[in-house]
Amino acid sequence: MNFATKVLHGTSCFDPITGASSVPIYQASTFHQADLDQPGTFDYARSGNPTRAALEEAIAGLEGGERGFAFASGMAAISSVFMLFSAGDHVVVAEDVYGGTFRFLTRVLSRMGISVTFVDASQTEAVRTAITPTTKGIYLETPSNPTLKVTDIAAVCRIAKQHDLLVIVDNTFMTPYYQRPLELGADVVIHSATKFIGGHSDVVAGLAVTRDAALGEQLYFIQNGMGAILGVQDCWLVMRGLKTLKARLDVSTNTAEQLANWLSAHPEITRVYYTGLKEHPGHQVQASQSSGHGAVLSFDVGSRERAKALFDRVKLPIVAVSLGAVETILSYPVTMSHAAMPAEERAARGITDGLIRLSAGLEDVNDLIEDLKQALQQLPPLQKIVEVKEAFSRA
Amino acid sequence: MHLETKLVQAGVGKDEKTGAVNFPVYYATAYRHPSLGQSTGYDYTRTANPTRSVLEETIAEAEAGDAGFACASGMAAVHTVMGLFSQGDHLIVSLDLYGGTYRLFEQLLSRYGLTFTYVDLRDIQKVADAIRPETKAIFVETPTNPLMQITDIREVVQLAKHNELLTIVDNTFMTPYCQRPLELGADIVLHSATKYLGGHNDVLAGLIVTKGAELSEKMRFLHNSIGAVLGPQDSWLLVRGMKTLALRMERHEANAFAVAAKLKEHPAVAEVFYPGLAEHPGHDVQKSQASGYSGMVSFRVRSVEQVGLILQNLRIVSFAESLGGVESLCTYPTTQTHADIPQEVREYVGVCDRLLRLSVGIEHPDDLIADLTQALDASLVVGGALR
Numbered sequence: 001m002n003f004a005t006k007v008l009h010g011t012s013c014f015d016p017i018t019g020a021s022s023v024p025i026y027q028a029s030t031f032h033q034a035d036l037d038q039p040g041t042f043d044y045a046r047s048g049n050p051t052r053a054a055l056e057e058a059i060a061g062l063e064g065g066e067r068g069f070a071f072a073s074g075m076a077a078i079s080s081v082f083m084l085f086s087a088g089d090h091v092v093v094a095e096d097v098y099g100g101t102f103r104f105l106t107r108v109l110s111r112m113g114i115s116v117t118f119v120d121a122s123q124t125e126a127v128r129t130a131i132t133p134t135t136k137g138i139y140l141e142t143p144s145n146p147t148l149k150v151t152d153i154a155a156v157c158r159i160a161k162q163h164d165l166l167v168i169v170d171n172t173f174m175t176p177y178y179q180r181p182l183e184l185g186a187d188v189v190i191h192s193a194t195k196f197i198g199g200h201s202d203v204v205a206g207l208a209v210t211r212d213a214a215l216g217e218q219l220y221f222i223q224n225g226m227g228a229i230l231g232v233q234d235c236w237l238v239m240r241g242l243k244t245l246k247a248r249l250d251v252s253t254n255t256a257e258q259l260a261n262w263l264s265a266h267p268e269i270t271r272v273y274y275t276g277l278k279e280h281p282g283h284q285v286q287a288s289q290s291s292g293h294g295a296v297l298s299f300d301v302g303s304r305e306r307a308k309a310l311f312d313r314v315k316l317p318i319v320a321v322s323l324g325a326v327e328t329i330l331s332y333p334v335t336m337s338h339a340a341m342p343a344e345e346r347a348a349r350g351i352t353d354g355l356i357r358l359s360a361g362l363e364d365v366n367d368l369i370e371d372l373k374q375a376l377q378q379l380p381p382l383q384k385i386v387e388v389k390e391a392f393s394r395a
Numbered sequence: 396m397h398l399e400t401k402l403v404q405a406g407v408g409k410d411e412k413t414g415a416v417n418f419p420v421y422y423a424t425a426y427r428h429p430s431l432g433q434s435t436g437y438d439y440t441r442t443a444n445p446t447r448s449v450l451e452e453t454i455a456e457a458e459a460g461d462a463g464f465a466c467a468s469g470m471a472a473v474h475t476v477m478g479l480f481s482q483g484d485h486l487i488v489s490l491d492l493y494g495g496t497y498r499l500f501e502q503l504l505s506r507y508g509l510t511f512t513y514v515d516l517r518d519i520q521k522v523a524d525a526i527r528p529e530t531k532a533i534f535v536e537t538p539t540n541p542l543m544q545i546t547d548i549r550e551v552v553q554l555a556k557h558n559e560l561l562t563i564v565d566n567t568f569m570t571p572y573c574q575r576p577l578e579l580g581a582d583i584v585l586h587s588a589t590k591y592l593g594g595h596n597d598v599l600a601g602l603i604v605t606k607g608a609e610l611s612e613k614m615r616f617l618h619n620s621i622g623a624v625l626g627p628q629d630s631w632l633l634v635r636g637m638k639t640l641a642l643r644m645e646r647h648e649a650n651a652f653a654v655a656a657k658l659k660e661h662p663a664v665a666e667v668f669y670p671g672l673a674e675h676p677g678h679d680v681q682k683s684q685a686s687g688y689s690g691m692v693s694f695r696v697r698s699v700e701q702v703g704l705i706l707q708n709l710r711i712v713s714f715a716e717s718l719g720g721v722e723s724l725c726t727y728p729t730t731q732t733h734a735d736i737p738q739e740v741r742e743y744v745g746v747c748d749r750l751l752r753l754s755v756g757i758e759h760p761d762d763l764i765a766d767l768t769q770a771l772d773a774s775l776v777v778g779g780a781l782r
Contacts, residue, residue: 027597027632029589030717036703036727043731044716045589045599046468046495072467073441075622086506087482104620111481112507194424194440202422204440204626225495225503227470228623231599237422308431321439322425332431336438 003177004246006062023054025236047224051232055207055239059197062176062242063189065209067216069223070235074172074192075100076228077206079108081168081188083222084215087113089136094121094151096144096349098170098192099333103340121151122282128159137166140186143173143286146298146333146357147350148273150282153289157185166215172196172324177246178253178292182211188219195324196295199241199248203234248326248362252295255328255368256360260297262369268306268376270354273298295360296323298333304353306379307332311356313375316363323359328368331357398572399641401456405634406449420631421445442619446627450602450634454592457571457637458584460604462611464618465630469567469587470495471623472601476563476583478617482508484531487522489546490515491539491744493565493587494728498735513740516546517677523554532561535581538568538677541693541728541752542745543668545677548684552580561610567591567719572644573687577606583614590719590754591689593636594643597720598629643721646757647690653760654753654767655692663705663771665749666695690755691718693728699748701774702727708770711762718754723763726752 001009014021026049031042042048052070060068071077078101085091093105095118105116119126121140138160142151153169160167168188169181175196181189191197193205210216223229230238253276260274275286276293286293301307310330311319317328321336331337333351341351360368396404406418413419421444426437437443447465455463466472473496480486488500490513500511512525516535533555537546548564555562563583564576570591576584586592588600603618605611618624625633648671655669670681671688681688696702705725706714712723716731726732729748733741741747755763 029593029596029599029720030715030724032713032715033706034714036706036714036730039730046470071622072471072624072626073622075441075620076467076471076624079621079623083503087508100620100622108478108617108620113482114507198424201424204424204444204624206622222503225470225499226474226623227466227468227495227601228474228621229467229471229599231467231626231629233628234626311428311431318425319428319431320425325425329425335432 007245008243023051023236023239025232026051027232046227046229049232052230052235055230055235058239058242059191059207060209063171063182063209064176064180065182065189065211066213067210067220069208069219070230070238071206071208071223072228072230073204074190074194074206075104077190077192077208078170079104080222080226080228081190081208081219082109082114083226084166084218085114085136088134090115090117090132090134091137091139092127092130092135093118093139094141094144095119096147096149097139097141098145099338099340101170102345120149121156122149124152124155124159127156131159131163131165135163135165137168139168139170141170143275143282143294145173145337146273146355148275148280148282148296148298150275150286152285153181153184153186161185173294173296174290175245175249177249178294179290182209184289187211187215193238194322196249197242197245198238199245199325201322201325201327203237203241205230205234205238249292249295251362252360253292255365256295256297256358257293258365259358259360259368259372263297263299263372266376268301268379268382269299270302270382271300296357297360298355298357300352300354301356301379302354302382306382307354307356309379310375313378314371316368316371317358323357325359326362328361328363329359333357398457402453402640403638405453405637409449418446418449418631418634420627422627440627441622441624444627444630447625447630450625450630453634453637454586454602455604458566458577458604459575460577460584460606461608462605462614464603464614465625465633466601466603466618467623467625468599469585469589469601470499472585472587472603473499475617475621475623476585476603476614477504477509478621479561479613480509480531483529485510485512485527485529486532486534487525487530488513488534489536489539491542491544491746492536493540494733494735496565502735515544516551517544519547519550519554522551526558526560530558530560532563534563534565536565538670538681538691540568540732541726541750543670543675543677543691543693545670545680547680548576548579548581556580568691569685569687569689570640570644572640573689574685577604579684582606582610588633589717591644591647592640593633593719594640595636595720596717596722598632598636600625600629600633643757644687644689647755648687650757650760650763651688651690651692651755654755654763657764657767658692658694661768661771663696663701663775664694665697668693691752692755693750693752695747695749696751696774697749702749702751704774705751705770708773709766711758711766712753718752720754721757723756723758724754726754728752
């Protein structure tokens, strides 16, 4: 079945009891047990709820995995998956992970005796070099946030197999429509479903899928034991969003591509990051492991004051934290998604003061270009800033 | 202002724009920034959501704390609080404990180098003896689940303060309507709000309330970083439930007294555990630290064969795992709530296979008593004859 069909008819697309065209919201915390000796499928909603089960089956099917899990947020999914490791374990992590993941790893998990080495995972050899005798897993985000570095998932998985390591991939930017890491050899896929999967900036949610049943059992134990599950209303909203995932991404990706090309040619922009651009260093790998380049791009306007001027002048995009919505969202990684990362760590990852992330929505692309054009026309001059900077450094 | 009034007024008038009596459900994940570097106070829903804020402010005020945090489930609340501790830390925990908390501690957190000693907190000397140099906190459930043992919160707090330990109290069974541990000196209060606070068996939620600015700040960091937050619809449902908490608790308690009295005199029942009963060993302590006894009653039947018959024959009382809802529920701790506790531990504390736990609902007491009576009667009949 093709993705477009699977997203609608893959699993649980209707309620088997009533035939209702949408899975009902089971707003129940507990389930009556008919017989002491024969427990029903559902007993307590933290352990399992029919609405949540429908979403969990759907995402497992789309990612090509064995078992799906819905969590209270993307971070709840990430913090729960990291519970697969124990004190003394070491994990190799892609260096430009989402700021919230970085914060969790360095300020919460580190106190629990789990150590982490951050590497530039786009350099496969760097991943291999970072492996130590206590290494138990590799954690990837590809393309990375916000500079869209691409990691060769299959190559990393081959290294992982040699060392018997788990590979966990945050697939938020791509979604299973464009990229299915489990098919490339990964063991666990994670989503902030708040983003493209939900798609409407109206629900915070996290998802995880395991490739095999045994790992699924382990993660189920953690999900139930820690209890960071997703509420039923939110499960239903995510499923509703999921139905239009392909249709939304087709439009948004096309828009992102056109914007990336337009921005690349614009004199006020110092750099554009988008894997769809042929000159992007990860273009080839991305094209080989994914069926699309996605709807997120970043660009550099050269300085904080120019970024601020742009944010003040754009009319259409929402200036906000988050991405992956029907509305185009502009964000400023330095103070938003990557605020949790120390300045020196940010600088090392190319997250400069002039960097702006754009998540393309469903507006007409020409309207977006017009809006960006008028905003860029009014920026303080780029050249002058460079000159002043040089004067300062000479003085 | 009295608690009843505070609860009913939760969120009322807070939506200044429309004047809506009930605060709206904010289904927004992100919030438009007026300009770069400016915020409305809301940036991203995991960090803060206006609907969740109403709930968090309400529970903080009801528990007389400084900050409230809403989590995806009661267990998510316990887990988030445990984020305060680091590898090598040790905690002293109620011996008779909810099975899910025990499982989290022993099967998940133990892998991160946290250690736990389970102590009968009624014996303060035993608690003092269990303190080690690396002990960081005492985790209290009172009344305990399911045996309704009462811990003297003030006594534990005094010992904790003397040894610079945090006191954490799971207040699920009592709710702030009956008991406010922070006023007795505790540092953190936890709730499975799925239970009495929500009250309708329809929403899964957990709440944390902290005392003190520093602890509140730490908890805010953990709540946001771990991300096990409660969604806006569930937050709204919980506030809705909490508005009637006082009314429900009065009825739960009145019904529990009636049920406990009836159980005591039924020949099928060997023992009844309800702190409201004058002969309950913790009755006086309970009376001194709480303003009520809530609606949880456990009882031991005479033989294990009766259990299945009782559960099969109950008509109004549902056989289901949970408590604190308007509907009466009966739970079999051995296979349900406490299944994760090893048998020898369970039996040592008295959670044997003859124990049943009732969450007495707000139905008419006569109907509840009639239902329980017929089921208990049936449990005495074997092959058509009285046992």
